[in-house]
Amino acid sequence: MKSLASPPCLRLIPTAHRQLNSRQSSSACYIHGGSSVNKSNNLSFSSSTSGFASPLAVEKELRSSFVQTAAVRHVTGSLIRGEGLRFAIVVARFNEVVTKLLLEGAIETFKKYSVREEDIEVIWVPGSFEIGVVAQNLGKSGKFHAVLCIGAVIRGDTTHYDAVANSAASGVLSASINSGVPCIFGVLTCEDMDQALNRSGGKAGNKGAETALTALEMASLFEHHLK
Ligand SMILES: Nc1c(NC[C@H](O)[C@H](O)[C@H](O)CO)[nH]c(=O)[nH]c1=O
Ligand SMILES: CC(=O)[C@@H](O)COP(=O)(O)O
Numbered sequence: 001m002k003s004l005a006s007p008p009c010l011r012l013i014p015t016a017h018r019q020l021n022s023r024q025s026s027s028a029c030y031i032h033g034g035s036s037v038n039k040s041n042n043l044s045f046s047s048s049t050s051g052f053a054s055p056l057a058v059e060k061e062l063r064s065s066f067v068q069t070a071a072v073r074h075v076t077g078s079l080i081r082g083e084g085l086r087f088a089i090v091v092a093r094f095n096e097v098v099t100k101l102l103l104e105g106a107i108e109t110f111k112k113y114s115v116r117e118e119d120i121e122v123i124w125v126p127g128s129f130e131i132g133v134v135a136q137n138l139g140k141s142g143k144f145h146a147v148l149c150i151g152a153v154i155r156g157d158t159t160h161y162d163a164v165a166n167s168a169a170s171g172v173l174s175a176s177i178n179s180g181v182p183c184i185f186g187v188l189t190c191e192d193m194d195q196a197l198n199r200s201g202g203k204a205g206n207k208g209a210e211t212a213l214t215a216l217e218m219a220s221l222f223e224h225h226l227k
Helices: 055-063 096-112 128-140 160-179 193-198 207-226
Strands: 012-014 027-032 035-040 045-047 072-076 087-092 120-125 146-154 183-190 200-202
Touching: 072 207, 087 096, 087 128, 087 207, 096 120, 096 146, 096 183, 096 193, 096 200, 096 207, 120 128, 128 146, 128 160, 128 183, 146 160, 146 193, 146 207, 160 183, 183 193, 183 207, 193 200
Parallel strands: 027 072, 087 120, 087 146, 146 183
Antiparallel strands: 012 045, 027 035
C-alpha cells in the first residue's frame, strides 16, 4: 500500500512541538545599526520522522507552522551610534522633584551614548497633560530624530489621576503617529511618591535613563533603516 505521508518539505513543525534538530537550525541576517551579522537562531523547524500522517493531521500541522526561508533579514536600531542624533526632551514640572531626576537620568544616558549636549533640547511644560501637544509640535518641526516625554503622575484622592495618566499616554502616542517621529513614553504612573522615587534613581532604577535608551534605538532605527 502507498504511504500517505506528505512530502518532507510540507512537514515542517515548530520545534516547540518537536525535538530540536540542531543540524537544521535556520540562518538569519541581523542588521544592527548598519552592520550585518549572521547568526543561528532558535526559530528552526524539524521535519517529522514518522512515516505516516493523515491528511487532516498534515493540514493541522501546516496551519500551525510557518515556512522557513533561506535568510530572514532582521533590522534593529543601534545603541552605539548616538553621535549626530538630535533629541528633544519634553518634561513636566508637576512633581518636579521626580521629573528632574528622570531628566538627569535621560541626559546622562544620552551623553554615555555619545549624543552631543548641543543636540539635546529640553522643553518644560506645566504637567503631563500638556506633553502631547508639545511633543507633536517638536516632532513635526523636523529638527529631532526622537522626542523623549518625561512626567510623573501620582494618584491622589479623586479620579483625576486616571484622566491625566491616560491623556498623557494617548497624547504621546498621537504625537508620535501624527508626526512620524518616535515620541517615547517616559511618564511614570504611580500609586504614591515612594513608587515614583524608586523609579527615578532609587531601588527600581531610573526610568528616564531607560527611556533614553529606547529613544536612541528608535532614532537610530529610523535614521539608518526606515527613511
Ligand atoms: N496631578 C498631576 C498632574 N496634573 C496636572 C495636569 O497635568 C495638567 O497640568 C493640568 O490639569 C492642566 O491642564 N500632572 C502631572 O504631571 N502629574 C500629576 O500627578
Ligand atoms: C494625578 C493628579 O492630578 C493628582 O494630583 C490629583 O489629586 P486629587 O485626586 O487628590 O485631586
